[in-house]
Amino acid sequence: xxxxxxxxxxxxxxxxxxxxxxxxxxxxxxxxxxxxxxxxxxxxxxxxxxxxxxxxxxxxxxxxxxxxxxxxxxxxxxxxxxxxxxxxxxxxxxxxxxxxxxxxxxxxxxxx
Amino acid sequence: xxxxxxxxxxxxxxxxxxxxxxxxxxxxxxxxxxxxxxxxxxxxxxxxxxxxxxxxxxxxxxxxxxxxxxxxxxxxxxxxxxxxxxxxxxxxxxxxxxxxxxxxxxxxxxxxxxxxxxxxxxxxxxxxxxxxxxxxxxxxxxxxxxxxxxxxxxxxxxxxxxxxxxxxxxxxxxxxxxxxxxxx
Amino acid sequence: xxxxxxxxxxxxxxxxxxxxxxxxxxxxxxxxxxxxxxxxxxxxxxxxxxxxxxxxxxxxxxxxxxxxxxxxxxxxxxxxxxxxxxxxxxxxxxxxxxxxxxxxxxxxxxxxxxxxxxxxxxxxxxxxxxxxxxxxxxxxxxxxxxxx
Numbered sequence: 293x294x295x296x297x298x299x300x301x302x303x304x305x306x307x308x309x310x311x312x313x314x315x316x317x318x319x320x321x322x323x324x325x326x327x328x329x330x331x332x333x334x335x336x337x338x339x340x341x342x343x344x345x346x347x348x349x350x351x352x353x354x355x356x357x358x359x360x361x362x363x364x365x366x367x368x369x370x371x372x373x374x375x376x377x378x379x380x381x382x383x384x385x386x387x388x389x390x391x392x393x394x395x396x397x398x399x400x401x402x403x404x
Numbered sequence: 405x406x407x408x409x410x411x412x413x414x415x416x417x418x419x420x421x422x423x424x425x426x427x428x429x430x431x432x433x434x435x436x437x438x439x440x441x442x443x444x445x446x447x448x449x450x451x452x453x454x455x456x457x458x459x460x461x462x463x464x465x466x467x468x469x470x471x472x473x474x475x476x477x478x479x480x481x482x483x484x485x486x487x488x489x490x491x492x493x494x495x496x497x498x499x500x501x502x503x504x505x506x507x508x509x510x511x512x513x514x515x516x517x518x519x520x521x522x523x524x525x526x527x528x529x530x531x532x533x534x535x536x537x538x539x540x541x542x543x544x545x546x547x548x549x550x551x552x553x554x555x556x557x558x559x560x561x562x563x564x565x566x567x568x569x570x571x572x573x574x575x576x577x578x579x580x581x582x583x584x585x586x587x588x
Numbered sequence: 589x590x591x592x593x594x595x596x597x598x599x600x601x602x603x604x605x606x607x608x609x610x611x612x613x614x615x616x617x618x619x620x621x622x623x624x625x626x627x628x629x630x631x632x633x634x635x636x637x638x639x640x641x642x643x644x645x646x647x648x649x650x651x652x653x654x655x656x657x658x659x660x661x662x663x664x665x666x667x668x669x670x671x672x673x674x675x676x677x678x679x680x681x682x683x684x685x686x687x688x689x690x691x692x693x694x695x696x697x698x699x700x701x702x703x704x705x706x707x708x709x710x711x712x713x714x715x716x717x718x719x720x721x722x723x724x725x726x727x728x729x730x731x732x733x734x735x736x
Contacts, residue, residue, distance in 0.1 A: 335448075
């Protein structure tokens with residue numbers, strides 16, 4: 293259970309970064325931290341004590357294996373995160389070209 | 405040592421690393437220190453018996469580092485006040501986040517304990533996966549056979565994200581276009 | 589030495605290692621149904637190999653060495669081939685994205701029906717898409733430097 297709590301604490305560090313930082317780059321890094329902890333939580337939840345990875349190998353009898361389903365879901369999630377990071381970086385670069393700053397309190401027209 | 409002890413060590417290391425990465429003044433050092441978290445996740449995947457994910461997470465880390473450094477490291481960077489909000493609001497934010505963590509502990513107590521998951525669907529996959537799909541890697545058999553719709557959706561989302569990034573980067577502001585027209 | 593890219597040492601090492609990296613990516617993608625790895629990991633490794641060339645030799649050389657438009661076409665066509673393979677599953681296997689080819693023997697390279705084909709297509713899709721985005725980021729920075 294302590295492992296789950298620590299993983300959630302990592303998520304909250306990401307939330308802290310999004311809420312209090314005024315730098316676009318650090319906000320992108322904070323969303324990355326939140327993504328890492330969400331992925332890790334799914335895999336923590338699927339671990340079975342004493343089990344091995346879910347890949348059969350030649351000449352070995354089937355032992356206890358961990359759950360392959362969350363691993364499959366997280367595999368797609370990691371790649372999507374990479375695409376999202378690329379898109380956020382592109383947005384930040386465009387904002388920098390227009391306003392010449394990464395400081396979100398100075399990017400006035402977005403706040404309405 | 406049991407797996408849980410290793411994980412506690414790696415997770416506390418990752419929390420310290422993420423706080424350091426967010427609080428550092430130098431942006432290049434900040435981008436590099438976020439690697440502590442990513443590589444820690446990769447090592448945790450190895451301990452949790454997920455080698456597929458460890459490979460992909462490691463590559464993700466390298467790729468994200470290259471993208472961020474190429475995009476941001478050489479730009480002029482003005483470090484200003486660290487926090488977006490004033491002093492009182494900053495402390496209230498931190499107190500609320502800590503309170504959320506403390507309040508959520510009973511929720512985690514209600515979950516199945518670590519190392520003893522509910523495996524109703526997984527048992528079917530583990531028993532019949534190799535015979536029904538012919539794939540020795542059961543993760544691949546789930547991704548590309550049992551749950552291929554998930555992968556199709558993933559491909560679509562990735563395609564859309566990349567398309568969005570290309571559109572954002574290639575679009576030019578009206579002012580630039582006007583200047584070009586005047587030049588012609 | 590006013591050339592683009594990095595020093596002679598990095599260029600020489602890159603010239604030897606880039607082929608090994610591409611080979612490793614193809615291996616990871618092809619053996620996705622036998623060993624850890626798969627299409628996603630293989631595609632990212634191949635795009636990292638191209639990125640290695642871009643960083644070591646500069647943009648001009650890379651745009652001569654690689655046809656970037658062709659890479660974009662490969663990306664789009666593998667996305668549509670995945671859909672086409674799914675519809676073929678509907679015609680021959682009884683459901684969308686069904687595994688309609690023969691499963692073969694366990695632990696053989698050519699086995700598991702359509703899974704290796706999907707792995708190759710997804711590897712091409714993911715790798716080319718990520719490389720094209722990084723390439724466009726690099727191009728954007730050129731324009732900005734010229735303005736200043």
